Amino acid sequence: MTPASQTMLTSRAPSSGSRDSRRVGIGPRYLLRARRSSHSLPQASSVQENRPAARTLRAMSYRSARVAVLALMCSSAILCAQELAPPVPQKLTVRSQVLNEDRTIWVRMPAAAQGRNERYAVAYLTDGGANVNEIGAIIDFLAGANLMPPLIVVGITNTDRVRDLTPSKADVKNSDGTVDSYPTSGGADKFLDFVQSELVPEIEKRYPAQPFRIIVGHSLGGLFAIHALMSRPQLFQACIATSPSLWWDDFHTLRQAQKFFPGQKEFPKTLFFALGREGGPMAKGFADLRKVFISEQPKGFVVRSAHYEDEVHRSTELRGHYEGLRTIFSGWTVPTDPKTGRARGGLAGIEQHYRGLSQRLGFQVSAERAINSFGYSLLGDKNISGALAAFQRNVELYPGSANVYDSLADALEAEGKVEDALANVRKAVDLATRTGDPELPAFRRHLDRLLTPRK
Amino acid sequence: MTPASQTMLTSRAPSSGSRDSRRVGIGPRYLLRARRSSHSLPQASSVQENRPAARTLRAMSYRSARVAVLALMCSSAILCAQELAPPVPQKLTVRSQVLNEDRTIWVRMPAAAQGRNERYAVAYLTDGGANVNEIGAIIDFLAGANLMPPLIVVGITNTDRVRDLTPSKADVKNSDGTVDSYPTSGGADKFLDFVQSELVPEIEKRYPAQPFRIIVGHSLGGLFAIHALMSRPQLFQACIATSPSLWWDDFHTLRQAQKFFPGQKEFPKTLFFALGREGGPMAKGFADLRKVFISEQPKGFVVRSAHYEDEVHRSTELRGHYEGLRTIFSGWTVPTDPKTGRARGGLAGIEQHYRGLSQRLGFQVSAERAINSFGYSLLGDKNISGALAAFQRNVELYPGSANVYDSLADALEAEGKVEDALANVRKAVDLATRTGDPELPAFRRHLDRLLTPRK
Numbered sequence: 001m002t003p004a005s006q007t008m009l010t011s012r013a014p015s016s017g018s019r020d021s022r023r024v025g026i027g028p029r030y031l032l033r034a035r036r037s038s039h040s041l042p043q044a045s046s047v048q049e050n051r052p053a054a055r056t057l058r059a060m061s062y063r064s065a066r067v068a069v070l071a072l073m074c075s076s077a078i079l080c081a082q083e084l085a086p087p088v089p090q091k092l093t094v095r096s097q098v099l100n101e102d103r104t105i106w107v108r109m110p111a112a113a114q115g116r117n118e119r120y121a122v123a124y125l126t127d128g129g130a131n132v133n134e135i136g137a138i139i140d141f142l143a144g145a146n147l148m149p150p151l152i153v154v155g156i157t158n159t160d161r162v163r164d165l166t167p168s169k170a171d172v173k174n175s176d177g178t179v180d181s182y183p184t185s186g187g188a189d190k191f192l193d194f195v196q197s198e199l200v201p202e203i204e205k206r207y208p209a210q211p212f213r214i215i216v217g218h219s220l221g222g223l224f225a226i227h228a229l230m231s232r233p234q235l236f237q238a239c240i241a242t243s244p245s246l247w248w249d250d251f252h253t254l255r256q257a258q259k260f261f262p263g264q265k266e267f268p269k270t271l272f273f274a275l276g277r278e279g280g281p282m283a284k285g286f287a288d289l290r291k292v293f294i295s296e297q298p299k300g301f302v303v304r305s306a307h308y309e310d311e312v313h314r315s316t317e318l319r320g321h322y323e324g325l326r327t328i329f330s331g332w333t334v335p336t337d338p339k340t341g342r343a344r345g346g347l348a349g350i351e352q353h354y355r356g357l358s359q360r361l362g363f364q365v366s367a368e369r370a371i372n373s374f375g376y377s378l379l380g381d382k383n384i385s386g387a388l389a390a391f392q393r394n395v396e397l398y399p400g401s402a403n404v405y406d407s408l409a410d411a412l413e414a415e416g417k418v419e420d421a422l423a424n425v426r427k428a429v430d431l432a433t434r435t436g437d438p439e440l441p442a443f444r445r446h447l448d449r450l451l452t453p454r455k
Numbered sequence: 456m457t458p459a460s461q462t463m464l465t466s467r468a469p470s471s472g473s474r475d476s477r478r479v480g481i482g483p484r485y486l487l488r489a490r491r492s493s494h495s496l497p498q499a500s501s502v503q504e505n506r507p508a509a510r511t512l513r514a515m516s517y518r519s520a521r522v523a524v525l526a527l528m529c530s531s532a533i534l535c536a537q538e539l540a541p542p543v544p545q546k547l548t549v550r551s552q553v554l555n556e557d558r559t560i561w562v563r564m565p566a567a568a569q570g571r572n573e574r575y576a577v578a579y580l581t582d583g584g585a586n587v588n589e590i591g592a593i594i595d596f597l598a599g600a601n602l603m604p605p606l607i608v609v610g611i612t613n614t615d616r617v618r619d620l621t622p623s624k625a626d627v628k629n630s631d632g633t634v635d636s637y638p639t640s641g642g643a644d645k646f647l648d649f650v651q652s653e654l655v656p657e658i659e660k661r662y663p664a665q666p667f668r669i670i671v672g673h674s675l676g677g678l679f680a681i682h683a684l685m686s687r688p689q690l691f692q693a694c695i696a697t698s699p700s701l702w703w704d705d706f707h708t709l710r711q712a713q714k715f716f717p718g719q720k721e722f723p724k725t726l727f728f729a730l731g732r733e734g735g736p737m738a739k740g741f742a743d744l745r746k747v748f749i750s751e752q753p754k755g756f757v758v759r760s761a762h763y764e765d766e767v768h769r770s771t772e773l774r775g776h777y778e779g780l781r782t783i784f785s786g787w788t789v790p791t792d793p794k795t796g797r798a799r800g801g802l803a804g805i806e807q808h809y810r811g812l813s814q815r816l817g818f819q820v821s822a823e824r825a826i827n828s829f830g831y832s833l834l835g836d837k838n839i840s841g842a843l844a845a846f847q848r849n850v851e852l853y854p855g856s857a858n859v860y861d862s863l864a865d866a867l868e869a870e871g872k873v874e875d876a877l878a879n880v881r882k883a884v885d886l887a888t889r890t891g892d893p894e895l896p897a898f899r900r901h902l903d904r905l906l907t908p909r910k
Contacts, residue, residue, distance in 0.1 A: 088541070130599060134592055137589055140588070312600075
């Protein structure tokens with residue numbers, strides 16, 4: 001059919017996780033730097049609308065840098081096949097004393113986590129299944145675009161769904177007069193006991209979790225998520241509820257919300273809820289919950305909702321997850337100066353931004369990537385002393401990261417201090433070897449290049 | 456830390472693809488049927504807004520059915536770990552005579568494809584990389600919600616990005632008077648020669664592809680995608696362009712579009728394009744392209760655009776892909792009768808719907824899942840003769856599918872024809888064994904159950 005084409009198909013490789021999708025530069029000019037700086041982000045692209053066309057082009061070609069870097073880093077076809085393998089959820093079986101049963105849990109690490117020694121906030125999903133990969137892909141995308149941090153996803157599969165996700169015991173009257181009985185319903189608080197006293201401690205023992213937890217649910221899971229946010233404020237900092245079944249038990253949880261929120265002086269949490277083209281009691285619950293938030297809100301409380309007229313009940317999740325995550329991590333990106341395209345306030349501005357974020361979110365947010373990116377943007381403009389200051393600050397703040405030494409070496413080399421550069425690349429190689437950092441081959445090539453006498 | 460919890464962590468299993476995420480029923484009542492009917496969809500949930508609360512609950516608990524089914528099908532921890540593994544893109548190296556170079560291509564099969572003998576439309580992505588998994592996750596979600604068909608994703612990685620993605624040779628003047636030179640630019644038509652004469656034939660030889668191709672691109676890739684739609688109408692049926700760089704070469708491609716579209720009498724294709732909070736020439740190109748489509752459109756042409764004020768250049772892709780796919784496959788779902796919650800026009804209505812879809816899209820769209828789902832909804836309401844008619848029709852239309860025999864067996868069993876049911880389940884088991892259908896264990900259990908004398 002195509003005699004002109006010679007093709008080679010590699011075998012399907014095992015998935016051992018995914019490369020950091022953020023291995024990007026901001027254009028062809030930054031290609032070499034991007035290769036040795038796994039965490040430089042295309043910061044300029046966020047302000048490209050104010051730049052002349054040429055800069056726009058450079059800002060936009062960061063994908064080519066990434067792809068070129070990926071290609072360069074492949075030493076074999078098998079390795080390449082792994083490059084794009086998305087994270088595979090791990091299965092965890094938790095024996096619950098509270099519920100007197102085994103619970104199957106899926107845990108998905110973010111794509112960015114491979115070889116990194118970082119801690120991540122956690123999204124807990126009810127009805128854990130394919131939605132673990134769906135929200136995981138959104139997280140990888142938004143984290144790759146530097147609009148939110150990478151998150152761990154924990155999907156809780158069901159045993160008795162109606163029991164666990166309903167806050168009160170109820171039967172359901174049909175319009176034809178018949179009654180559907182749900183004898184096990186009303187177990188949400190017991191299920192929350194399991195989550196709080198057994199699941200969360202287990203996750204935080206086994207995985208590099210930050211103490212920032214988001215509860216995410218759809219339908220009855222959305223009902224449960226809203227109930228959880230109100231009843232366990234110490235457990236969850238944020239909630240995403242898509243198509244929540246607020247009609248359950250004659251709007252029991254809605255009525256609680258109508259009392260709860262006006263009674264809170266301070267509630268430093270985020271709630272996002274959404275509905276599709278859904279009618280009847282579903283729509284009434286949604287509309288009435290919106291009304292709760294028309295008037296003044298508790299201090300620190302962020303609430304947003306969306307009505308997707310072009311989605312149906314079964315399709316509200318993806319957009320709800322996307323918009324919910326954007327809402328929770330609103331203000332994540334360092335503001336840029338439209339004149340320079342760089343972080344507003346420079347190095348101090350970046351640190352201040354992340355201090356503020358850390359305070360608001362209640363966990364330590366890393367400024368490493370932003371500082372690294374800032375340093376390379378200075379280096380690109382031949383501001384070597386500025387770049388040195390940025391990279392040295394990263395070494396002070398994040399001595400456990402191999403990349404900070406590799407980046408510092410770039411600036412030292414630009415200053416002509418080849419011996420100092422060599423010493424820092426050696427540190428990067430040593431550290432990356434110990435931690436299994438996927439950037440190790442790039443650091444090694446950097447070392448080889450520095451050791452090769454120039455012609 | 457949690458002495459009460461006994462935990463078991465399975466090893467990270469190799470990814471050999473993903474289960475069909477559509478193994479769902481429409482509620483607890485349908486659990487057993489859903490288990491033996493991998494393709495029954497929660498059709499009722501699409502109209503749940505008009506149902507009383509109890510039906511809403513049933514419609515909404517399809518996830519529990521899916522998860523329960525997944526749990527039941529797991530025979531070992533390792534197998535379970537694979538259940539949620541998302542598809543892993545395969546690497547294909549294509550030797551191009553046209554470009555005189557090797558091209559690296561990533562091919563991602565949809566999650567729904569495992570063990571299925573079906574053909575899928577194909578989305579071709581420029582800047583192939585992490586976006587392959589991102590759009591793949593959207594496709595799996597929307598296909599799982601029965602809002603579009605599963606698609607194969609083909610990601611084309613770059614060698615010389617500016618060369619391949621720009622339709623004309625140009626240098627770029629900066630506002631400070633300097634000029635950035637792009638000496639290799641203007642190679643889009645040659646790159647399209649490669650796509651048309653080498654890549655597409657290779658993909659359609661190696662993968663189960665339908666002759667329906669979507670070109671998807673971002674930034675310069677978006678510019679390229681719009682150029683491709685106009686210049687190779689025989690190659691692509693649809694185009695998704697996010698943040699297209701229409702400013703390239705003094706709006707060269709925009710000017711072509713201004714001439715091209717008003718000159719077409721008929722253009723049975725779909726174009727979706729989107730922009731973020733982007734200014735300058737980027738915004739001008741977008742606004743001017745929108746103006747092209749204010750007046751009358753060519754016959755059969757569907758065009759839609761979106762301006763995402765809360766996205767930046769680097770973050771328009773995900774929402775653009777989602778909305779673009781929804782636009783291209785608008786009208787995919789069989790319309791339902793709000794009174795019954797079932798397909799409007801019954802079996803004949805379903806077939807008519809898919810005939811219309813097939814005609815509009817230009818490839819044969821399978822009605823199997825919809826007919827199967829319809830049959831089970833009749834069976835659930837004890838309309839056995841109706842269910843038999845639906846399942847028998849599926850056997851006529853799709854004799855190569857194992858599931859159609861298994862479903863027919865359910866209706867035959869309900870009618871008391873156990874011997875006929877047995878014969879059909881045996882057919883399902885035989886066929887599934889030959890094709891490697893992942894539903895084989897479920898068919899086997901069905902067979903065992905029929906062979907076990909009732910107490």
